[in-house]
Amino acid sequence: xDLQDLRELAEKERRSQAPRSIRCCVAAGCTSANSMAVLDNxxxxxxxxxxxxxxxxxxxxxLRLCCEGPLVATDPDGHLYHxxxxxxxxxxxxxxxxxxxxxxxxxxxxxxFALQAxxxxxxxxxxxPERIETYIARDGYxxxxxxxxxxxxPQVVDEVTRSGLRGRGGAGxxxxxxxxxxxxxxxxxxxxxxxxxxxxxxxxxxxSLLESxxxxxxxxxxxxxxxxGASSGYIYVRGEYPLAIARLKTAIxxxxxxxxLGTHRCxxxxxxxxxxxxxxxxxxxxxxxxxxxxxMGERGLPTPxxxxxxxxxxxxCPTLINNVETFANIPAIMRQGADWFAGIGTDSSKGTKVxxxxxxxxxxxxxxxxxxxxxxxxxxxxxxxxxxxGRIKAVQxxxxxxxxxxAQHLDTSVDYEALGQLGSIMGSxxxxxxxxxxxxxxxxxxxxxxxxxxxxxxxxxxxxxxxQLTHLLTRIIDxxxxxxxxxxxxxLCDMVKNASLCGLGQTAPxxxxxxxRYFRDEYTSRLRAGGVVRRALxxxxxxxx
Amino acid sequence: xxxLRLATTWLGGCSGCHMSFLDMDEWLIDLARMADIxxxxxxxxxxxxxxxxxxxxxxxxxxxxxxxxxxQVRAHSRLVVSFGDCAVTGNVTxxxxxxxxxxxxxxxxYIELATVNPxxxxxxxIVPALLERVYPVHEMIxxxxxxPGCPPPxxxxxxxxxxxxxxxxxxxxxxxxxFG
Amino acid sequence: xxxxxxxIDGKLVTARPEDTILSASKDAGIDIPTLCYLDGLSAHxxxxxxxxxxxxxxxLLPACTTPVREDMNVSTSTPRLVEYRRxxxxxxxxxxxHVCSVCVANGHCELQSMAYxxxxxxxxxxxxxxxxxxxxxxxxxxxxxNRCILCTRCVRACDQIEGAHTLDVMxxxxxxxxxxxxxxxxxxxxxxxxxxxxxxxxxxxxxFRQGSTVAEMEKDRTMLQFLVTAREKKxxxx
Ligand SMILES: Cc1cc2nc3c(=O)[nH]c(=O)nc-3n(C[C@H](O)[C@H](O)[C@H](O)COP(=O)(O)O)c2cc1C
Ligand code: SF4
Ligand code: SF4
Ligand code: FES
Numbered sequence: 020x021d022l023q024d025l026r027e028l029a030e031k032e033r034r035s036q037a038p039r040s041i042r043c044c045v046a047a048g049c050t051s052a053n054s055m056a057v058l059d060n061x062x063x064x065x066x067x068x069x070x071x072x073x074x075x076x077x078x079x080x081x082l083r084l085c086c087e088g089p090l091v092a093t094d095p096d097g098h099l100y101h102x103x104x105x106x107x108x109x110x111x112x113x114x115x116x117x118x119x120x121x122x123x124x125x126x127x128x129x130x131x132f133a134l135q136a137x138x139x140x141x142x143x144x145x146x147x148p149e150r151i152e153t154y155i156a157r158d159g160y161x162x163x164x165x166x167x168x169x170x171x172x173p174q175v176v177d178e179v180t181r182s183g184l185r186g187r188g189g190a191g192x193x194x195x196x197x198x199x200x201x202x203x204x205x206x207x208x209x210x211x212x213x214x215x216x217x218x219x220x221x222x223x224x225x226x227s228l229l230e231s232x233x234x235x236x237x238x239x240x241x242x243x244x245x246x247x248g249a250s251s252g253y254i255y256v257r258g259e260y261p262l263a264i265a266r267l268k269t270a271i272x273x274x275x276x277x278x279x280l281g282t283h284r285c286x287x288x289x290x291x292x293x294x295x296x297x298x299x300x301x302x303x304x305x306x307x308x309x310x311x312x313x314x315m316g317e318r319g320l321p322t323p324x325x326x327x328x329x330x331x332x333x334x335x336c337p338t339l340i341n342n343v344e345t346f347a348n349i350p351a352i353m354r355q356g357a358d359w360f361a362g363i364g365t366d367s368s369k370g371t372k373v374x375x376x377x378x379x380x381x382x383x384x385x386x387x388x389x390x391x392x393x394x395x396x397x398x399x400x401x402x403x404x405x406x407x408x409g410r411i412k413a414v415q416x417x418x419x420x421x422x423x424x425x426a427q428h429l430d431t432s433v434d435y436e437a438l439g440q441l442g443s444i445m446g447s448x449x450x451x452x453x454x455x456x457x458x459x460x461x462x463x464x465x466x467x468x469x470x471x472x473x474x475x476x477x478x479x480x481x482x483x484x485x486x487q488l489t490h491l492l493t494r495i496i497d498x499x500x501x502x503x504x505x506x507x508x509x510x511l512c513d514m515v516k517n518a519s520l521c522g523l524g525q526t527a528p529x530x531x532x533x534x535x536r537y538f539r540d541e542y543t544s545r546l547r548a549g550g551v552v553r554r555a556l557x558x559x560x561x562x563x564x
Numbered sequence: 565x566x567x568l569r570l571a572t573t574w575l576g577g578c579s580g581c582h583m584s585f586l587d588m589d590e591w592l593i594d595l596a597r598m599a600d601i602x603x604x605x606x607x608x609x610x611x612x613x614x615x616x617x618x619x620x621x622x623x624x625x626x627x628x629x630x631x632x633x634x635x636q637v638r639a640h641s642r643l644v645v646s647f648g649d650c651a652v653t654g655n656v657t658x659x660x661x662x663x664x665x666x667x668x669x670x671x672x673x674y675i676e677l678a679t680v681n682p683x684x685x686x687x688x689x690i691v692p693a694l695l696e697r698v699y700p701v702h703e704m705i706x707x708x709x710x711x712p713g714c715p716p717p718x719x720x721x722x723x724x725x726x727x728x729x730x731x732x733x734x735x736x737x738x739x740x741x742x743f744g
Numbered sequence: 745x746x747x748x749x750x751x752i753d754g755k756l757v758t759a760r761p762e763d764t765i766l767s768a769s770k771d772a773g774i775d776i777p778t779l780c781y782l783d784g785l786s787a788h789x790x791x792x793x794x795x796x797x798x799x800x801x802x803x804l805l806p807a808c809t810t811p812v813r814e815d816m817n818v819s820t821s822t823p824r825l826v827e828y829r830r831x832x833x834x835x836x837x838x839x840x841x842h843v844c845s846v847c848v849a850n851g852h853c854e855l856q857s858m859a860y861x862x863x864x865x866x867x868x869x870x871x872x873x874x875x876x877x878x879x880x881x882x883x884x885x886x887x888x889x890n891r892c893i894l895c896t897r898c899v900r901a902c903d904q905i906e907g908a909h910t911l912d913v914m915x916x917x918x919x920x921x922x923x924x925x926x927x928x929x930x931x932x933x934x935x936x937x938x939x940x941x942x943x944x945x946x947x948x949x950x951x952f953r954q955g956s957t958v959a960e961m962e963k964d965r966t967m968l969q970f971l972v973t974a975r976e977k978k979x980x981x982x
Contacts, residue, residue: 301916318913323789323809476894476913476920477790483835486918487869507868514831517804518792649845652866659843661873697873702866710865714845741860744844744851744959 020278021286022164025155028277032156037075039115041065042092042144043103046081046230047223047262048384053105054089060108061091068112077153080231082144084131085384092127092144093119099127130400131382138363138371139347140387143231148266151273154234160279162353166242167287170353175246176202179349181357183369188214188305188342189420189447189522191368191435197339200329201247204337209249211240211291212314212333212340215256215263216298216305219418220469222449224373225343227385229256229263232347233270237293239346241280242353244291247339252293255310257300267295302419302473306521307340309475320477321521342447344373364390368434372448376402379409379454386450388433395429398452409454413537417446419466419473420526422533423459442533444526459538460545463531464492470527481524484515488531498545505542509535568729569617570595571603572647573637575630576657576698577623581648582606584715585620588722598729612636618728620647620711620721624657625699629692638705645724649714649743651701656714658698666694709734712743750816765807765818766794776820777829777858780895781808782945784968785904788896793829793858796820804828826862833859838869839918840876841890842948848888848961849949855893856948872918879924881931884954885943887922892950894920898942905968910936922950941968 043049043058061076082090087101093115100111100123107123114120146153154160166175180195201209213236217225229236240252256264271293274280282290296314298304304319311333313319332338348370352360361369368390374397377383381403388397398404398414405411413423422443424431431437435445453462471485491508494500512528519525535542574582582605588595595601602613612633619641625631638644649655660669675682685691701707711724720740727734748759752769759768764787769776780791787808794807797819807820819825836842836855844850876889896913899922903909910933914923924930943951944967952961974980 303916323806325811471917474917476915476917477788478792479790479832479835479893480792482894482918482920483839486872487835487838490870503868510827511831514828517802518795518828518832520789520792520806646866653837654871655843655845658871658873659841661871662841662875664875700866700871702868703870707866712865736865737863739857739860741863741865742844743842743856743859744847 022161022168025160025164028152029155029158032152036156037073039070039073039096040075040077040094041111041115042077042079042082042094044080044082044088044090044144045078045148046227047260048081048085048227049088049090050262052088052102054103056105057089057091057103057108060105061111064108064112067109070112070115074112074115077147078149079145080143080148081140081227081385083135083140083385084125084382086382087125087384097127099125101125131384131386131403134388134396134401136363136371136387136389138351138360138387139228139235139344139373140231140385141351142235143228143385146232146234148231148233149269151234151270151277154232158354159234159350160238160274160285162350163238163241163245163279164285166245166353167285167289172202172246172248175242175353178357179246179352182352182360183357183364183367184345184348184352184360185368185435186342187344187348187372187447189417189444191445194341194345197329197341198243198246200327201249201337201339204330206336208251208334208336209247210333210336210338211244211247211249211252212310212328212338213240213252213254213343213346214305214307214310214340215254215260215343216302216310217257217260217343217447218300218302218305218473219420219447219449220466221377221451222375222418222447224375224385224448226260226263228343228347228373229260230266233263233266234274235347235350236343237267237270237274237280239349240293241284241291242349243339243341243346245289247337249339250290250292252291253296253314253333254293255296255298255304255314257298257304259300264295264297271295301475302469303475303521303523306523309521310340311338320475321523323520344448365432365434367436368445372433372445374448374450376450376452378415378450378452379405379411379457380452381406390434391432393429394424394431394433397433397450398429402452405452405454409456411452412455412457413453413459415443415451415453415462415530416449417444417529418449419469420444420522420529421446421449422529423453423462423537424533425537442529442536444529458496459534459541460492460496463534464489464496466530467492467527470523474523474527475521478518478520478524480515480518481520481527484511484519484524485527487511488515488528492531495542495545499547500545501547505546568599569602569613569615570599570725571601571612571616571619571637571641572605573603573612573619573621573633574605575621575623575633575651575701576626577648577650578656579605579622580715581620581622581650581713584648584713584718585721587718589718591722595725599725612640614640616641618643618645618725620645621651621701621707622647624650624654625695625701625704626657627692627694631695631704634701634705643708643728644701644705645709645711646701646707647711647721648716649712652710652712653743654698654700658700661697665696670694711736712741714744748812748814748816750812750814750818752818753820759812761812763812765796765798765805765810765812765816768812769807769818769820774820776807777862778808779854779858779893779947780897782897782901782965782968784970784972785897785900785945788900791832791893791895793832795825795828797822797825830862830864833862833864834867834869836893837864837867838871840872840874840892843890846958847891847949848952848956848958849891849963850959852959852962853949854947879930880954881929882933882936882938882954883931884938885930885940886952886954887924887930888950888952889921890950891948892922893948894922895947896922897945897947898922898951901941901945901968905971906937906939906941908935908937908939911942941971944968 724734
């Protein structure tokens with residue numbers, strides 16, 4: 020396929036679109052609320068009403084307000100329907116063009132939508148994830164063509180560097196720097212890997228994106244492959260994401276059939292094929308060295324860095340690993356330019372970030388905002404605050420590697436540096452809102468238990484340390500801990516953080532440290548005053564299976 | 565120099581540490597010149613005395629009696645020394661811990677392996693109830709010094725006592741700290 | 745690349761470019777504690793005892809896997825490192841059932857000697873006391889999971905020196921376990937050649953010769969290095 024073919028295909032798809040459309044979310048959140056039946060009924064209702072030529076019913080990806088699913092949107096009316104039942108289909112069709120169906124209508128202009136940005140998610144809820152034509156109709160793959168025809172690999176790397184994009188997988192490493200290292204390093208082969216392991220509890224940004232707009236990620240990877248000189252790529256997805264896997268497979272097949280991927284893709288001298296590798300849902304396999312071991316068919320264990328994947332990655336070859344959302348930013352940067360991208364966000368945190376707002380908050384769902392947006396805007400204006408007049412106590416960001424930001428810091432700007440200064444991290448985008456009734460020590464124990472269960476066991480500080488930290492937290496919660504136990508908790512946190520092999524262990528103490536920083540009295544008020552006998556006669560607190 | 569008021573006691577142990585204590589042989593005579601042994605299983609003293617300077621505790625904490633004893637020991641001793649591996653680590657006494665609780669241990673010992681009259685001894689006031697788990701001494705009370713070893717060699721015990729009598733911090737180093 | 749010059753504990757040391765901080769230190773007569781490292785096997789980087797401080801960098805580095813660099817300034821035993829090492833050993837002692845007094849390796853165990861060398865007087869962590877089996881199905885050797893510290897020296901010896909890959913790790917986190925073949929009794933393993941290299945590699949009493957009783961299990965740690973040198977350099981150096 021060449022650019023002319025692509026343009027014709029886009030034009031054809033746009034021409035074929037009906038004057039009216041009904042978009043029904045078929046991403047995992049809504050499908051689990053029965054949106055597939057809604058979709059079927061909508062199609063049937065359109066047929067029954069004899070509107071087949073005038074109304075197109077499209078199965079689309081995430082419409083963001085997941086807590087109100089199944090969600091249905093209509094164009095050009097601009098209505099958004101909440102909690103749609105299969106039985107509502109006729110009424111929705113009947114309401115097309117004449118005021119809609121009031122009983123289920125939500126507010127499409129509410130702050131939840133109005134305050135959001137659309138860079139990564141701009142196609143979500145618009146394209147049909149299983150039809151590449153709909154992606155192409157929205158300028159899909161034009162960035163890839165532009166890059167292959169008009170730019171040299173170093174120019175692409177330079178553009179990414181100038182955009183200021185930083186990795187969205189957690190650590191926020193400058194993407195351009197990483198690309199230039201892989202580009203520079205010599206190897207018989209090079210690889211591009213997309214990290215879609217997404218293991219943080221409460222995070223589903225990557226899943227939604229893959230289920231809603233898989234081609235954008237493929238296009239980003241294809242551009243990356245050209246920039247660094249790779250000819251094969253892997254997407255590492257966790258097995259718990261069957262829908263994302265199915266849609267990726269379809270997408271890879273469709274892109275291959277059109278000649279956008281594979282040998283001599285896009286009529287260029289370059290080859291790039293993408294394979295899917297399915298993980299078994301171990302959190303540690305999101306860590307890049309463990310992920311590579313898993314792709315190579317070994318136990319998913321981290322290895323010490325250096326060597327970094329950029330030097331010696333898959334099968335000893337230079338390997339670029341980026342997160343799903345990092346790749347999803349690339350097509351827009353190539354189309355609209357580094358300067359445009361760098362114009363969004365703050366001095367050191369450019370672009371937008373997708374968050375999963377969950378917990379004690381009215382609107383849970385997918386939220387994309389420019390970096391630098393105040394945390395308060397995200398959780399109170401967009402998220403709608405705590406349901407039923409409750410008050411926010413803290414917001415947890417960064418999952419098991421992150422920390423809690425207390426209510427007094429809600430006005431902080433959400434960027435890499437500001438979150439770091441408060442003892443948390445940006446992480447991959449999980450954002451859990453906690454209300455006043457939340458027990459912060461219990462929160463710390465929840466994440467510590469998670470890390471204990473997910474520790475791979477290779478290094479001692481993490482393997483045995485997280486167990487002891489969980490014990491100590493349980494003692495505090497059970498009010499049998501002594502001041503010496505709290506001391507031990509703190510020194511063990513310090514050791515585990517500094518001596519663990521990989522990021523899992525190194526960050527496992529963060530939820531404890533951050534709750535100790537802001538809610539220390541919840542720990543100290545539960546300590547036993549002393550007495551001669553120190554321990555209450557507790558049984559083993561964590562049983563080994 | 566005031567004479568040291570020294571006590572020794574045993575909890576869940578085999579009395580091997582006390583045998584090793586006796587292995588200090590003729591130095592025991594020197595010890596008697598410098599210290600008053602105010603409480604020890606070698607004598608028949610009923611009540612733990614007050615104002616003890618140093619108490620050596622042998623054995624792990626395995627039953628209610630041990631707990632009560634420890635309470636007395638800690639309340640009336642200036643310094644408490646964990647004496648031997650059972651006191652320091654739980655050691656052999658704690659080898660029942662993997663079974664989880666006290667009940668399976670009792671059942672195994674008194675029912676499953678009994679040849680006559682299988683029953684779990686349960687005589688209030690006479691047989692102290694087992695704790696669900698066995699603990700090293702420092703899990704229950706504050707401990708000041710540790711003498712590891714199963715049993716600790718006589719020289720090791722003597723070294724610690726000499727230092728304490730001389731009013732210095734006893735410090736064991738290197739292989740003197742070996743467990744087992 | 746030419747030789748590298750670096751400073752280790754204030755001492756000027758020259759090293760080959762392929763040296764790690766650990767090997768360079770060893771050549772310079774500076775002892776860094778290790779448990780998972782064994783001469784002759786690939787480095788594993790799991791025990792974290794060999795962590796050292798480099799320059800003014802806050803991040804610690806494992807000596808066994810970190811290559812030397814020109815002008816590196818390495819400190820191997822700052823108070824912070826010693827405290828971390830004590831904690832790591834204490835974590836191990838609390839993790840499984842290390843009852844030295846009744847162990848076949850009493851007096852010849854690297855965990856035991858590491859504990860006293862570092863001055864571990866007692867363990868502040870709760871003993872986890874897991875219930876673990878002892879596999880004595882093999883007619884020459886036994887495997888006592890109570891004493892295993894998951895250093896994987898046996899796994900690497902079996903794979904890298906003997907080439908049998910009978911042993912590996914199963915499970916994860918604190919539930920990890922060394923297994924023979926597909927988690928079957930060691931005696932039933934069809935790949936085990938009964939060479940005993942794993943037994944010699946094992947730092948503790950976890951792997952032992954059948955029939956050994958308390959304190960009888962001495963090990964020959966140099967066996968693997970001897971074999972590797974013989975193979976690679978054709979030199980039979982004892
Ligand atoms: C325990 C652990 C889990 C991780 N999980 C993920 C993950 O699910 N997805 C991801 O993109 N990065 C994850 N990372 C970060 C990756 O190691 C790596 O930094 C990232 O994929 C790089 O991509 P980026 O530069 O685009 O952020 C994880 C790191 C650790 C230590
Ligand atoms: S820090 Fe935890 S997950 Fe990472 S290598 Fe160590 S044990 Fe494995
Ligand atoms: S059996 Fe021995 S060598 Fe193997 S992992 Fe356990 S302690 Fe290490
Ligand atoms: S010897 Fe380096 S980590 Fe174990």
